[in-house]
Amino acid sequence: AATAPGKKITARLKRTLPVRGPQAPTLSELMRWYCLNTNTHGCRRIVVSRGRLRRLLWIALTLSAVGLILWQCAELLMNYYSASVSVTVQFQKLPFPAVTICNINPYKYSAMKEYLYELDKETKKALETFYGFSEGKSKVRRSVDDWNSTGSDFFEQIPLLKVEDFSRTATELHSGQKRKIEGSVFHKDSSIVNSGDSNDIIGFQLCDANNSSDCALYTFSSGVNAIQEWYKLHYMNIMAQIPLEIKEKLSYSAEDLLLTCFFDGLSCDKRHFTRFHHPLHGNCYTFNSGESGTILSTSTGGSEYGLQVVLYIDEADYNPFLVTSTGAKIMVHDQNEYPFIEDIGTEIETAAATSIGMHFTQSRKLSKPYSDCTETGADIPVDNLYNKSYSLQICLHSCFQKAMVESCGCAQYAQPLPAGAEYCNYKKNPNWMYCYYRLHEKFVKEQLGCQQICKDACSFKEWALTTSIAQWPSVVSEDWMLRVLSWDKGQKLNKKLNKTDLANLMVFYKDLNERFISENPANTLVILLSNFGGQLGLWMSCSVVCVIEIVEVFFIDSLSIVLRHQWQRAKKWWSGRQQGRAAQASDVERQGHENPACIDEDLPTFTTALRLPLPQDSPLPRTPPPNYSTLRLETAFTEQLPDTLELGQH
Numbered sequence: 001a002a003t004a005p006g007k008k009i010t011a012r013l014k015r016t017l018p019v020r021g022p023q024a025p026t027l028s029e030l031m032r033w034y035c036l037n038t039n040t041h042g043c044r045r046i047v048v049s050r051g052r053l054r055r056l057l058w059i060a061l062t063l064s065a066v067g068l069i070l071w072q073c074a075e076l077l078m079n080y081y082s083a084s085v086s087v088t089v090q091f092q093k094l095p096f097p098a099v100t101i102c103n104i105n106p107y108k109y110s111a112m113k114e115y116l117y118e119l120d121k122e123t124k125k126a127l128e129t130f131y132g133f134s135e136g137k138s139k140v141r142r143s144v145d146d147w148n149s150t151g152s153d154f155f156e157q158i159p160l161l162k163v164e165d166f167s168r169t170a171t172e173l174h175s176g177q178k179r180k181i182e183g184s185v186f187h188k189d190s191s192i193v194n195s196g197d198s199n200d201i202i203g204f205q206l207c208d209a210n211n212s213s214d215c216a217l218y219t220f221s222s223g224v225n226a227i228q229e230w231y232k233l234h235y236m237n238i239m240a241q242i243p244l245e246i247k248e249k250l251s252y253s254a255e256d257l258l259l260t261c262f263f264d265g266l267s268c269d270k271r272h273f274t275r276f277h278h279p280l281h282g283n284c285y286t287f288n289s290g291e292s293g294t295i296l297s298t299s300t301g302g303s304e305y306g307l308q309v310v311l312y313i314d315e316a317d318y319n320p321f322l323v324t325s326t327g328a329k330i331m332v333h334d335q336n337e338y339p340f341i342e343d344i345g346t347e348i349e350t351a352a353a354t355s356i357g358m359h360f361t362q363s364r365k366l367s368k369p370y371s372d373c374t375e376t377g378a379d380i381p382v383d384n385l386y387n388k389s390y391s392l393q394i395c396l397h398s399c400f401q402k403a404m405v406e407s408c409g410c411a412q413y414a415q416p417l418p419a420g421a422e423y424c425n426y427k428k429n430p431n432w433m434y435c436y437y438r439l440h441e442k443f444v445k446e447q448l449g450c451q452q453i454c455k456d457a458c459s460f461k462e463w464a465l466t467t468s469i470a471q472w473p474s475v476v477s478e479d480w481m482l483r484v485l486s487w488d489k490g491q492k493l494n495k496k497l498n499k500t501d502l503a504n505l506m507v508f509y510k511d512l513n514e515r516f517i518s519e520n521p522a523n524t525l526v527i528l529l530s531n532f533g534g535q536l537g538l539w540m541s542c543s544v545v546c547v548i549e550i551v552e553v554f555f556i557d558s559l560s561i562v563l564r565h566q567w568q569r570a571k572k573w574w575s576g577r578q579q580g581r582a583a584q585a586s587d588v589e590r591q592g593h594e595n596p597a598c599i600d601e602d603l604p605t606f607t608t609a610l611r612l613p614l615p616q617d618s619p620l621p622r623t624p625p626p627n628y629s630t631l632r633l634e635t636a637f638t639e640q641l642p643d644t645l646e647l648g649q650h
Helices: 004-016 027-037 041-048 052-080 117-131 151-157 223-239 244-250 392-408 432-444 478-493 525-540 544-592 606-610 642-649
Strands: 083-091 098-103 160-164 169-172 178-180 184-188 200-208 211-220 258-263 273-278 282-287 307-312 328-333 346-348 352-364 459-471 502-521
Touching (some): 117 160, 117 223, 160 223, 244 273, 328 502, 392 432
Antiparallel strands (some): 098 282, 169 178, 200 211, 258 307, 273 282, 307 502
């Protein structure tokens, strides 16, 4: 009786005090306990507020604050992977870039005529048929080396065609025969004015060698473009069959191209130039290539302290069908960069002085996760065919060449050879033209996947060029200058120079300002955490402890309650299953034996009697009610002894 009040107080306290998180029987009880004990004021106001309207108001405010926090934190995470750009300008002695110079005409036409005899003849026939262009018979005879012995057959298979108003019939320009057009038509517009009737369309048809019905007609609105494209197509086929050693001899030597050279006020010569052979531009020469291990530099800006060269162009020996402009192409690039003259080269004119001022800029971008660039190109699944440092152009050209070898069985002439491949030509690959055009069409439409695979380089060097042109030589100095240059080169030229054969080039730093553009992370981890804390404190009056509390309640405690309920449910299910198995076992045991407890012939004992099965449909045995008459003591003797009688009376 003394402990009863204490027990009542303890029970009352248990009913009054809230349970702790993991001890809550349900999730709703856990949420109620959290709202009463959390450091965030909004959640507590939801529970303690009286009145439905006020409680709904606090629920709306709390949910709005949570939504704003999530939105602001998402913005912070997105800004965390952004980068800020910084520009640094330095004034110092700068390394001079590599300068690659190529003649626009790749090979001397006088040396190439014997290889291009059949092609030039077919081109002149087409010009005479369509434009009435006539020229005297060429005195050049075919060489003993029959480089294009099968060329005429392919010229007949792929002739120039005149299509009238996109009809399905065309006329061959050299023979006048009619031809039915099969397949699709690809029209390549041009800004050049047509030379003939506006309804006349010039082009050529390419067909699959394995399926003559699979054809494509390529047409041009300008006859000039059509003839040049057709000529280049056959020209590449012929050049692919000529060995590299012979092509280097057919192109221009350093002595042929360079007349004078000055750098940083000092004289230079061909020893400062490195030759490399470009498939489309022949022999090109790179000044300050760095192959010798030394890279020249300059400590003063201005045209007098840069590179000054006078080039001999030799316009009279140009191929009239391959190139239509006169001059040279140059490119300023890093020593480890491949010069893509055909893509980004700068043309310089003859009879003019071209001054090119440079500004040097180094750029560096952050790699993943800030941008999708590559450091060295090692993560790009494309082999570098140029043996130079990675660039986007190298990746694209290498990717196309790889697809060309895989699809067409040979390599395109304008790009380096992959290992184990050879250049396309009619003799071994009669289907390469059609395959090349189809593949190039997919490449332009970004269907080959090269544009998706290739990435920009994270770091690169760039020289911004400013070009100015002046007439050169002047009228008053033309006579004596040409005489002196002719005298200097007279032993090799054997003729008087003309100013249209010369080009003056100057490449120099306008100033020695080196700009370095770099990307830096806009946010660090410390700034990110500080911004998170500011958002939590502004909208929820919450701190790091509050965040830990949320993690504990909503993840750890909630998970423990759910698991506990699942465990109890599983235990209940397992107990029911065990009882069911026991009942089934007893049924089987009862059906197998009439008296399973008494197997032997001995009389049943008390223990074995308890194991006897009950008969079906019989009530459970119960303890019978006591027979009160049996409680009376009956003596076994008829007469009672006197001493016991006295005891009974007491």
